[in-house]
Amino acid sequence: MTFDVYLNVAVAGILTGLVYGLMALGLSVIFGVVRVINFAHGEMMSIAMFLAVVLFSAFHLDPLIMLLPIAAVMFVFGYVLQAGLINPFMTRPEHSQFLLLVAVGIIIVNVLLIVFGPDARTVQTSYAYDSFQLGPVLVDASKAYAGVAAIVFAAGLFAFFRFSLVGKAIRACADNYTGALVVGLNVNRLYALSFALGTACVGAAGSMMTLIVDVTPNLGPTYTLLAFVIVITGGLGSMAGALLGGVLIGLTEALAGLLFTPSAKSMFAFAILVLVLLFRPQGLFSKRAT
Amino acid sequence: MTAVAIGRAADGVRRRNAVLLVVLLAALLAAPWLVNDYLLTVMIVILYSAFTGQAWNIMMGFAGQLSLGHALYAGLGAYVSAVLFTKFGIDPWLGFLVSVPVAALSGAIIGFLAFRFGVSGVYFAILTIAFAEFARIGFDHLSLVNAAAGLFLPVAQYGHNDLLRLRGDPTMFYYVILAATVVAFALCRFLIGSRIGYYWLAIREDEQAARSAGIDTFRCKMYAVTISAAITSFAGVFYAFFYNNLFPEQVFGIGRSIEMILGPVIGGVGTLFGPILGSFLLTGLAETLDSALAAAGLDVPGAKEVFYGVCLLIVIVALPDGVWPPLARRLGLDKDKR
Numbered sequence: 217m218t219f220d221v222y223l224n225v226a227v228a229g230i231l232t233g234l235v236y237g238l239m240a241l242g243l244s245v246i247f248g249v250v251r252v253i254n255f256a257h258g259e260m261m262s263i264a265m266f267l268a269v270v271l272f273s274a275f276h277l278d279p280l281i282m283l284l285p286i287a288a289v290m291f292v293f294g295y296v297l298q299a300g301l302i303n304p305f306m307t308r309p310e311h312s313q314f315l316l317l318v319a320v321g322i323i324i325v326n327v328l329l330i331v332f333g334p335d336a337r338t339v340q341t342s343y344a345y346d347s348f349q350l351g352p353v354l355v356d357a358s359k360a361y362a363g364v365a366a367i368v369f370a371a372g373l374f375a376f377f378r379f380s381l382v383g384k385a386i387r388a389c390a391d392n393y394t395g396a397l398v399v400g401l402n403v404n405r406l407y408a409l410s411f412a413l414g415t416a417c418v419g420a421a422g423s424m425m426t427l428i429v430d431v432t433p434n435l436g437p438t439y440t441l442l443a444f445v446i447v448i449t450g451g452l453g454s455m456a457g458a459l460l461g462g463v464l465i466g467l468t469e470a471l472a473g474l475l476f477t478p479s480a481k482s483m484f485a486f487a488i489l490v491l492v493l494l495f496r497p498q499g500l501f502s503k504r505a506t
Numbered sequence: 507m508t509a510v511a512i513g514r515a516a517d518g519v520r521r522r523n524a525v526l527l528v529v530l531l532a533a534l535l536a537a538p539w540l541v542n543d544y545l546l547t548v549m550i551v552i553l554y555s556a557f558t559g560q561a562w563n564i565m566m567g568f569a570g571q572l573s574l575g576h577a578l579y580a581g582l583g584a585y586v587s588a589v590l591f592t593k594f595g596i597d598p599w600l601g602f603l604v605s606v607p608v609a610a611l612s613g614a615i616i617g618f619l620a621f622r623f624g625v626s627g628v629y630f631a632i633l634t635i636a637f638a639e640f641a642r643i644g645f646d647h648l649s650l651v652n653a654a655a656g657l658f659l660p661v662a663q664y665g666h667n668d669l670l671r672l673r674g675d676p677t678m679f680y681y682v683i684l685a686a687t688v689v690a691f692a693l694c695r696f697l698i699g700s701r702i703g704y705y706w707l708a709i710r711e712d713e714q715a716a717r718s719a720g721i722d723t724f725r726c727k728m729y730a731v732t733i734s735a736a737i738t739s740f741a742g743v744f745y746a747f748f749y750n751n752l753f754p755e756q757v758f759g760i761g762r763s764i765e766m767i768l769g770p771v772i773g774g775v776g777t778l779f780g781p782i783l784g785s786f787l788l789t790g791l792a793e794t795l796d797s798a799l800a801a802a803g804l805d806v807p808g809a810k811e812v813f814y815g816v817c818l819l820i821v822i823v824a825l826p827d828g829v830w831p832p833l834a835r836r837l838g839l840d841k842d843k844r
Contacts (some may be wrong), residue, residue, distance in 0.1 A: 253628045310627050311572045316822050322815035329808035331755040390783045486636045493633050
């Protein structure tokens with residue numbers, strides 16, 4: 217009986233972790249290619265979450281269907297942000313890029329607060345209380361759909377980077393900046409494109425996340441930190457690492473919530489972060505030492 | 507220019523700086539007679555921010571280590587002194603003598619782990635956030651400090667100001683934080699002109715070069731984080747006794763750490779006047795905005811923070827060195843001729 221409880225919680229944690237993974241994947245793409253520390257990542261996700269909430273409450277559009285349009289909107293947002301604001305900062309010191317995005321994050325959180333107020337909003341889909349019975353495990357339908365959608369989206373992104381010409385060009389930029397310039401790639405445009413892909417990921421993840429959590433403007437900084445915990449745990453710049461890191465952190469949080477108290481769950485995520493930073497700074501799932 | 511002329515020019519800069527300091531200090535000393543209670547409270551907030559900014563500036567501005575978890579040290583200072591006061595009746599100044607070592611030690615532990623294991627740059631910043639968040643969640647579940655329900659200090663109506671127990675009216679608190687800011691300024695000025703100050707600047711500019719020049723960079727960075735944490739802890743003691751309530755969410759939150767760095771970033775990282783000027787500009791303008799909104803009958807939560815964000819954005823984009831360095835050059839208060 218108790219084992220079933222653990223199993224149930226673990227499955228729920230893994231499914232939530234997949235969405236975390238997609239969010240962190242966005243951060244990883246941005247860092248891996250553009251080398252910018254996007255400290256407004258969670259805040260961008262909260263924009264997507266509010267888009268999903270508004271679309272649902274106004275037109276009754278399901279967040280899972282709206283996932284692609286929202287990702288597209290966030291893509292444009294990311295492109296404009298990188299091309300307009302961040303590109304001139306590429307040669308600035310790390311901390312000043314970092315503070316630039318901190319400023320963007322502060323603005324996003326509080327504009328959302330002014331527009332939507334501090335109250336939590338929810339998306340009540342028709343399948344909100346459905347679940348599947350798989351042997352001893354009871355799987356929450358919303359989480360299952362969100363988890364599957366996250367895998368599909370991530371797979372699409374992996375395929376894009378592996379097979380498409382633009383994807384290859386972006387990877388070339390990430391591997392060797394000077395080399396990319398020499399062979400005539402438009403690096404600034406590819407940077408903007410990578411940042412846009414990163415924000416598209418976080419847009420899709422945000423849309424899915426509305427099925428799992430209540431939405432408030434204050435979620436932003438929490439998710440930024442969570443994304444960093446995941447990406448550093450998985451290995452900054454490693455795409456597969458981000459996804460695996462997301463699953464690991466999702467699982468950790470779920471089990472910590474069960475064994476201790478739900479409000480203390482992120483303490484364990486931060487503990488993992490500290491240990492990884494100290495003992496394996498290149499990340500758990502990354503072979504390359506940075 | 508002859509050596510005499512250079513010497514005279516430097517004397518002029520020094521004299522103008524001294525005049526500025528004296529005028530500023532006189533104005534600040536006289537402030538309680540010149541302004542009303544509301545403005546005095548604003549002045550306290552400004553000086554508080556200037557004080558914490560100066561402490562943070564030692565780490566980032568002098569030694570080049572970006573800390574985004576300074577709320578941890580202020581929070582430890584606040585909680586240690588508040589618990590000693592409420593549970594054991596120990597006066598804040600004695601409590602301060604306990605909270606300084608606690609904060610300094612935690613700074614030293616974080617610094618030791620980070621510098622020993624080669625965590626630097628943005629990774630270091632994230633590590634400091636992680637420790638502060640860890641403390642926030644930890645204190646949220648610590649029953650000794652009433653966990654998330656918050657720790658309250660007894661507020662008694664005192665007929666007179668009791669400086670020893672930090673109980674009294676805003677004027678007393680104003681002079682306490684003013685004195686602290688002056689001491690911190692003097693300390694920063696001393697540090698930056700001392701041997702360790704030059705070592706810090708060398709590390710900030712190029713750590714590898716500093717190390718190859720024979721500087722013990724690990725030890726210097728340890729000094730920076732320990733001194734900075736110790737100074738910041740006093741801000742926490744002040745916070746606890748001025749506001750009389752402590753919530754882990756507010757005291758240790760990442761927002762607190764970011765607030766601490768806004769003053770120096772806007773004023774000028776690594777400068778002596780920067781944190782003070784930045785705090786005056788930012789808090790002054792934000793309070794003006796607040797009053798303007800209130801006068802217009804609008805209550806917009808978040809407006810002040812949007813304003814902070816926009817200020818930070820504008821300064822980072824347009825004035826990467828902050829407001830003070832170009833201003834100082836214009837006023838002839840800067841020693842280097844550019």
